[in-house]
Amino acid sequence: MLRTEEMLLNMGPQHPSTHGVLRLVIKIDGEIIREVDPVVGYLHRGTEKLAEDLTYTQIIPYTDRLDYVSAMTNNYAVVHATELLMGLEIPERADYLRMITMELNRVASHLVWVGTFLLDLGAMSPFLYCFKDRETILNLFNELCGARLTYNYMRVGGVKWDAPDGWLQKVEEFVRYMQKELNTYHDLISGNDIFLQRTRGIGVYTKEQALSYALSGSNLRVTGIPWDLRQHQSYSLYHQFQFEIPVGEIGDVLDKYHLRMQEIAESLKIVKQVLDVIKEGPIMGKVPKVLRVPEGEVYAGVESPRGELGCHIVSNGKNKPWRLKFRRPSFYNLQILPVLLKGENISNLVAILGGIDIILGEVDG
Amino acid sequence: MSDQEKKQERELITETKPANAMGEGTVKNESSNGEQGVQKSDAPSQEVTGDGSEPVSKEQDTQMSVKTLSGQAEEAVTKPQAASVPPRKPAATPRPVAKKPVEDKPLEPSRKQPWLDKFVVKLKDLEGSEHLEDAFINRANLDLPTLVIKGEWWRFLALHLRNHSDCQFHYVQNFSSVDYETHLEVVVHLFSFPHKERLGVRIKVDRTEAKADSVADIWDAANWNEREAYDLMGITFEGHPDLRRIMLTDQWVGHPLRKDYVPYDEGV
Amino acid sequence: MFGLVKGLGVTLKNMTKPKVTYNYPAEPIPVPDRFRGIQHFDAEKCIVCNQCALVCPTDCITLTGKRNPDPEKKGKVIEVYDINFEICILCDLCTEVCPTEAIVMTNNFELATYSRDDLFKSMQWLHDNNQNIRQENMSSKPPGATGRANK
């Protein structure tokens, strides 16, 4: 009998596939993982503490930096919670613009996911193709609000910029292009046997586990629970539009891939529908110059590409929040990782971790 | 989840829409919670101590939160408008009344009020039963039913909320903690998939000796969140399997989200 | 197996597609008008209302004013106006609140230097940064203003 020994391997904080500065302390026996302890916090910037000293408008640029691949949704989460607390009326056009940007951002975010996930699995080109298409979205955002990543686009009561001339047409062109382009992705990735082999049947968890770990977004839907805040807590004007909530069957990483691809398609569908009904109008509601939010407490969740992005605001009637807490979906979703990784090997670790889709800026707040 | 349940979920869509409209439409919300939390935290706790000594049968009436209602839970359900009482009244601190003149007409009772009243009654039937400090509807937050729980009962109630067939709050939507300067509060937003109900739970925690029971074994999601609350807010969760700092380094001094936090300076 | 061949087909087809990369820095990168670049500051327009410094989320703006040297005129004139680009996040809020458009965004974004000290930009430097000034500043009025019609 050969004497074997478990060894401790520090994966990260600098590692190509931990998507940032996540550190996984893994105990491995050969390549088989016995125990995982995720160490987070390397990117902790204390956004919640900073927010206590910032006015509601000033918080918005900080939210850009939480989940930096879908900053629009972050903008919206804090703006939405503030508006709820203030009881503000949002002009229709502003809401539509918000929805267009959020859905485009979801597409962009999922594209990043598909790309980096395939990169984790060792395929290079899909990554570049995804970024190429994402680039179009970023350029659209750049035209709209002057930045490619940190948009700072939404304001309490509306949005900062109206769509520039011809912007909506460009969005429509992109939607049409992207709907076709999705087939290319399926040709390239979905049928690839190696990809299927790598992702099929790994990282499976039950509905009960998913609920207990409070997973959200695709990570919850993949278990077959059709839970989407866009429909079920119906913020913004999502109830006006038709879209499906794709759910998974088995709940493995392959399901997550298909689910997110479908979500891209659904998001494009929403954008298309919004483009059909969007009308001229004001983009800012009646908002006092100095935002004083009435005393109270509010928790509002929105469906970010990664799951339920919530914002818990406690206000004491001043122009700054007394306490602001983000429910950061990546943080919740990452918690299940040690359970999923027990007994897997290192290659699967990369695939499973990639499947969860974390953004370290969001995990660490 | 069965198909039937899925359907129920779909139904929820229609259910929540009006709520959304209301949340934005009505000009808010007395939001006694904030006030009570920030300024009036002493009062409830005093009354709480009174409650403990009351006979069990009377407890419901003497509970601070339901006191004004004095057993009107049923009434509130049957004739809310006729009473022309602000719906929050049952749970109210005096503040909403003070705000009343501002409003042209009294607010309609929240659609969640009947549900909450029933729910509270059921909770009170549990053994011990002095666990609730307050129960009200947070109108600003899309009529979120909110319970204020005494710290020592948190674990007991958490188990109940998680497991009892009437509750089944399997899902932690949010796990937050707030420093009200007079006391700390752990705020948990729960969601029940079978019943499609949201519930806000607030647990009061003493500030100097910040301790609360851990619920990490009840909801797995609470594990890291409790670590985060411990790290940043300095609440010790007793019974937590692995209570370490999560965001900051292990050598960090102090808990940054406390309002009186001053960065530790080695030179000083 | 067929899937693999299909994938190879996709990559082969992409070989002939046009290249999408920019030849930066050999060719300047085209940015839209709304692009948030380094601010341009016009001292004459400034009324020392301090709003930009107040709204700045990172406190990177330092400004002081002095009494107007012309005794007949009221108000203050700007004396010192610095932006620390080590911490400026180009969030656009300062230009949003400025009532006189004294501070506006430009489309310049190249800030790289060999020393951090160089990132501390003085009023003069900001004033001289007057190329590619953003045209569309008025639509960024503070909350409350109704939106510009979309033509």
Next chain:
Amino acid sequence: MDLFFYLGPIILMLLLLGFVTYAILFERKVIGWIQNRPGPNQVGPWGLFQTIADVAKLLLKEDIVPGKADRSLFKLAPVIAFVPAFAVLAVIPFTDSWQFGDFAVGLLYYIAISSITIIGILTGAWASNNKYSLLGGMRSAAQMISYEIPLVLSVIGIVMTTGSLDLNDIVLAQKKVWFIVPQFLAFLIFFIASLAELNRTPFDLPEAESELVAGYHVEYTGFRFAFFMLAEYVYVFAMASLTTCLFLGGWLPLFGLTMIPGILWFLLKFSLVVFSLFWIRATMPRLRVDQLMQFAWKVLLPLSLLNIFLTAIFKEIPVLSSFY
């Protein structure tokens, strides 16, 4: 003749360095084109000096030996990895006259010598005293030993047909038809197994940058790292040459176009093989360790045995026997 005997290898070495330089550039260019970008284009016209700049950088870098590493083995490993890669080139017939060691067991020599590389990799992985490199080394050893078997077995069909292990004879036996046609199954197996032997995508598990950071050479820098890279690309060169000789008819012209010199034909076919290596690298994700091993033992090995079996049968069938 004597002069050639001594100078030849040096010339070959220089040619090889030239090949490696431009193979790397070519690879980056191809992958660039596939990914809608131009690839390296800053150093020199069309990026021609990119690799030279890279190599210069590597050579100028500090030579770091990790403190806890086994110093002598650490220094020895790149050499062990490189020498066999270069030595196998001796038997490759580039044309009918261009061959350094023409001996009767050329194929056997190639396969025997090439196996030594694994010792170099394993030594380097072990000596680095790094967990990632150790894992990479373990993977590498398992993989290269496993895939050697189907690789060799797939060639047996050809050996049976030609009745010789001499690569010259094998090339000449393809005058009528290239072995890729009658031995297509063997070609597939050989190609896949050679991908695995070369540690190239989709079998690049030993390096697997997204899992093991850089695998066995994670601790190597500068000059020694360059040696590993060199060994890798020399192997690409050798393997592509071998594939050309075994299945694509070596220097033999196509369609009787004999006015084009044999060396050009060889280069053409050889480039085709190299291109497909790069092409596959740009497309495929990476296999998993257990799948990799299963694939070798459960798919490739039975298939290659089947191939031998079929070849033996076809040899006896009158119509087909002319091909076998």
